[in-house]
Amino acid sequence: MTEPRYDVIAIGNAIVDVMAACQDELIEELGLSKGGMTLVDSARAQELYDAMGPAREISGGSAANTLAGLSALGAQCAFIGQVAADQLGEVFAHDIRAVGIDFDTPPRDREPPTARCLIFVTPDAQRTMNTFLGASQYLPPVALDAEAVAAAKVLYLEGYLWDPEEPRAAMRRAIEAARAAGRKVAFTLSEVFVIERHGDDFRALIEDGLIDILFANHLELAALTGESDFEAGIAALSPKVPVLVVTRSAEGAVAVAGGARAEVPAEPIDKVVDTTGAGDLFAAGFLYGHVNGEPLERCLRRGAIAACEIISHYGARPEADLRALMAEKLG
């Protein structure tokens, strides 16, 4: 086994976030699912964009956000995801490469355009996401760079991308490539609706021992295990995955690994501006500690600190110097 070239390689949706502040009334008026992620088609995306206030565009995508955090902390990362050959595709590619992440998936020179996520941020800092997947869902299995996957300590996959057929096939191939090379597979469940659609697949992956590190929030834990009680969910799932990490918003996070358990509270914060990316950055902080062999609690603290930074401003990509921030907080 050669020395890994990457700490983490991820396959994810290549999305540009289009973010605007709004009042709760607009969420109701538009019939949006507050706090959730809804897939929308082109016509609905246009309708929502027309109703949206002045926006800002910031690169997003769940796994891509996680890599941006990892890279900011000093990890070597690579991303696989599909953009179209258009301006938003250029924006996504620029922003991910600008933080030092290798991104070599060629843009797709056909319709539909690059994915975008229309995000309405209410005064309570909650984000309501409406994703037009566009080119992202056409990531072909051939885009999978098995050599690169084999060259990373951890393969990181987002549940969101399990929905479209081609990327799902790419992810299955990636899991095989990672296991064949003796690498670890990390998976984030992403959203309750994804579990409702693909929970059987996810449970099978877990039962087959193909997931080494599983990220979930408390709602996803309940949806996957069928246990509405948090502790019952942890008890049901933790024996089946080597590392289980469950976040629960303002109540902090729990990790269980090899029988050991650690817990951290959420980091104190003056003002939550926009919760977009909180889970993605929690995963970034945790994974950074994990690939560096740090104790479970320190991994969780890193997750909490990264999540805290991301919710202090608009957008799901870090703005502060995460490395300096962690050095200051963790010593």
Added chain:
Amino acid sequence: MTEPRYDVIAIGNAIVDVMAACQDELIEELGLSKGGMTLVDSARAQELYDAMGPAREISGGSAANTLAGLSALGAQCAFIGQVAADQLGEVFAHDIRAVGIDFDTPPRDREPPTARCLIFVTPDAQRTMNTFLGASQYLPPVALDAEAVAAAKVLYLEGYLWDPEEPRAAMRRAIEAARAAGRKVAFTLSEVFVIERHGDDFRALIEDGLIDILFANHLELAALTGESDFEAGIAALSPKVPVLVVTRSAEGAVAVAGGARAEVPAEPIDKVVDTTGAGDLFAAGFLYGHVNGEPLERCLRRGAIAACEIISHYGARPEADLRALMAEKLG
């Protein structure tokens, strides 16, 4: 003379700002003119973008920013400017319409793409702008809606747009249309380099009595008048324009109108994040007061408050509720 339909109609560059934080070292390395605005061609724009950190895209353009501020305060506004039929053009059009501004210039269905301004923001909050004018410089004189110009109390023009030939012709036509309808013409000098190139044109417009309201900062005042002393510059220029407004960054602003003079300090602010748009929003606040017949000092206070809001965050479009902010500060 029919009742004006608009308070302010503006002709300006239709630009999307691409903004990233950077250290001073990068400004030097790239040979940028710190704090200034430099026009760049497509190749240089690509070179700078490649060197830029992860960015966010926020609609900009000097006169468009001013209108966004005016509209947020409750003024009726219209914008004339040229985007291309591409994604950034859609972003610009969405953002300006989303704040209630009429924008009917059809997108241009050819190369070059929509204008963008690559803005490097240093830790001192100074912005260094590099503008690829793209489609914006091809605003054709026929795009000028003379009927709409005649229907606005004030025609607002940015000096930046005096540089390319077609928009310059459009602006000259607009000035004629405004004067013929008995409307006022407001002009912002924009940048010292614009004055270096077109100072003779600007001085002729002023001598011919075609400018009713002139906006400048202290550097532009010196460049236009040839007077390095601030008071000498004011004394030289103020008799030639009915309303002269000169900002001087942290030292506040001065206005002279019909022999009367008013002065305000800059608004106190905790932390300046990004100075992009400070002058544009000063003009917005001032013009709002002016079209509503407010006293000179109150117009200046509005300018200072709007400028203070814009420098407290990234981007040159208001984020706070400017109307509420002014009600709170001005009573």
